[in-house]
Each structure stands twice: as C-alpha cells, then as structure tokens.
Amino acid sequence: MNTAEGWRRVQLKVTVLGKYGPFAKQGQGATSSYLVEDNGTSLLLDMGAGTLSRLASVIDIKKIDGIFLSHLHFDHTSDLLTFRYLLECLEHTLTIYAYYEDSEWYRLLLTHPNFNVVNIDESSQIRLGNLNLRFFLMNHTVEDYAIRIEGSKVFVYTGDTVFTPNIYKAIEGADCLLADCSKPEGFDGPHMTVDKAIEIHKKSGIRILATHMSPDYSPEKDFADYDSIQAVEEMAVYEI
Numbered sequence: 001m002n003t004a005e006g007w008r009r010v011q012l013k014v015t016v017l018g019k020y021g022p023f024a025k026q027g028q029g030a031t032s033s034y035l036v037e038d039n040g041t042s043l044l045l046d047m048g049a050g051t052l053s054r055l056a057s058v059i060d061i062k063k064i065d066g067i068f069l070s071h072l073h074f075d076h077t078s079d080l081l082t083f084r085y086l087l088e089c090l091e092h093t094l095t096i097y098a099y100y101e102d103s104e105w106y107r108l109l110l111t112h113p114n115f116n117v118v119n120i121d122e123s124s125q126i127r128l129g130n131l132n133l134r135f136f137l138m139n140h141t142v143e144d145y146a147i148r149i150e151g152s153k154v155f156v157y158t159g160d161t162v163f164t165p166n167i168y169k170a171i172e173g174a175d176c177l178l179a180d181c182s183k184p185e186g187f188d189g190p191h192m193t194v195d196k197a198i199e200i201h202k203k204s205g206i207r208i209l210a211t212h213m214s215p216d217y218s219p220e221k222d223f224a225d226y227d228s229i230q231a232v233e234e235m236a237v238y239e240i
C-alpha cells in the first residue's frame with residue numbers, strides 16, 4: 001500500500017444485471033436490474049426477469065441492504081417471485097422500498113414474510129448505510145419513481161419514464177444518470193427517446209448511462225458523438 005491507488009476507496013459502482021425491456025433479446029439477456037455498491041452498502045434497483053442468478057453470482061445475497069422498485073411492471077419485478085424461495089432457504093429478510101399500489105400484483109409480489117416493505121413517495125428521505133435516498137415522480141403508464149442515491153457520488157436512476165421536467169430536479173448536482181432513454185427518435189410510447197437523452201446531457205452536462213433496450217434496437221450509434229452518453233452492457237460494472 002505505498003501508492004495513492006492502493007489507498008483509493010472503492011467509490012460508487014453499478015453492475016448491470018439486465019438491460020432489456022419489456023422482454024429480453026432472443027437467446028440472451030435479462031430485463032431491468034442494477035446493483036449499486038458504495039463503500040460497503042449495497043442497493044438493488046429493480047429485479048427483472050432472468051436477473052436472480054446473475055445477482056447471486058456477483059454478491060452474497062445476505063450482504064444486500066435493500067431493494068428499490070421504480071414501479072411494478074413485470075419486467076422490473078418478476079424475479080422477486082423466485083427470489084422469495086431463495087430468501088426462505090437462507091432464512092433471510094430483505095427490505096424493499098416501493099410506492100404503495102392497490103393492486104393484485106402488489107399483494108402477490110410483496111406480501112411475503114421474507115420481505116419488509118417500506119412505502120416511499122416524493123416526501124420520503126431514507127438513510128441506508130452510507131447512502132441517502134430520495135425519490136422523484138416520473139411519467140409512465142403506472143406510477144414510477146426515480147431514485148436519487150447520494151453516497152460517495154450522486155447517482156440517479158429513472159426507472160421507466162418519458163421525459164419529464166422532474167428529471168432535472170432529480171439530477172441537480174448529480175454525477176451520473178441511469179436512464180430509460182434508448183428508444184429511437186420518433187418512438188411514440190412510455191419511454192424516453194435518444195434525442196431527449198442528448199438534450200438532457202447538453203443542458204446539464206451530466207454523464208448518462210442509457211438502458212431499457214428494446215430487443216430489436218440498440219442506441220450505440222445514436223450516442224457515438226457523445227463521450228458522456230453510453231449504452232450499457234449487461235454484467236458490465238460502471239464506476240461512477
């Protein structure tokens with residue numbers, strides 16, 4: 001330990017467990033899930049289809065401090081069902097941060113003795129290990145919250161959304177935005193398009209990690225002129 005490198009603290013990093021939505025590409029991939037780790041605190045963001053085995057390959061499940069759900073669409077939550085079996089085997093309980101929804105899916109998904117559910121909304125402020133968590137309402141077909149994670153760096157994840165001015169509130173002073181912004185220009189649906197990502201980057205200067213890829217469209221060429229906008233790769237680790 002005689003170099004600055006040796007003493008460097010491990011800062012906030014994100015592992016992409018699944019980048020697709022609403023379903024994965026043929027023969028490969030998984031849907032939305034991201035593991036955030038920062039100086040010993042670990043927070044999972046969403047848990048889409050095909051991500052449980054990947055999660056277990058990168059972290060000891062008992063070291064996960066909590067799970068945040070941006071919204072309750074299946075491509076962001078479905079592996080929680082099988083995850084419950086694993087938690088039963090481990091005799092382990094996990095805290096889940098999610099907004100309350102009066103729906104059958106909410107009850108089926110989250111009413112389980114191995115889940116401790118904490119309901120969040122825009123007024124919530126949560127301290128988790130060395131992280132401060134805040135939440136911002138986005139604009140999707142169901143209620144969706146962006147999470148702002150303040151630790152050694154400030155990192156924001158949108159969940160699913162079209163562009164909304166609330167994104168600028170969420171990213172104020174932040175280092176990086178992981179965003180649902182990978183749809184081609186002209187796309188007419190409940191997700192952001194690549195041109196909006198470029199606009200956000202130009203106005204705020206923020207680094208953007210683009211995710212929620214369609215199985216049949218990848219935005220790399222749209223962002224080719226921008227060093228600070230990157231289409232994510234699955235199982236890649238991004239230091240923020």
Ligand SMILES: [Zn+2]
Nearest residue numbers: 071073140160
């Ligand atoms: Zn969605």
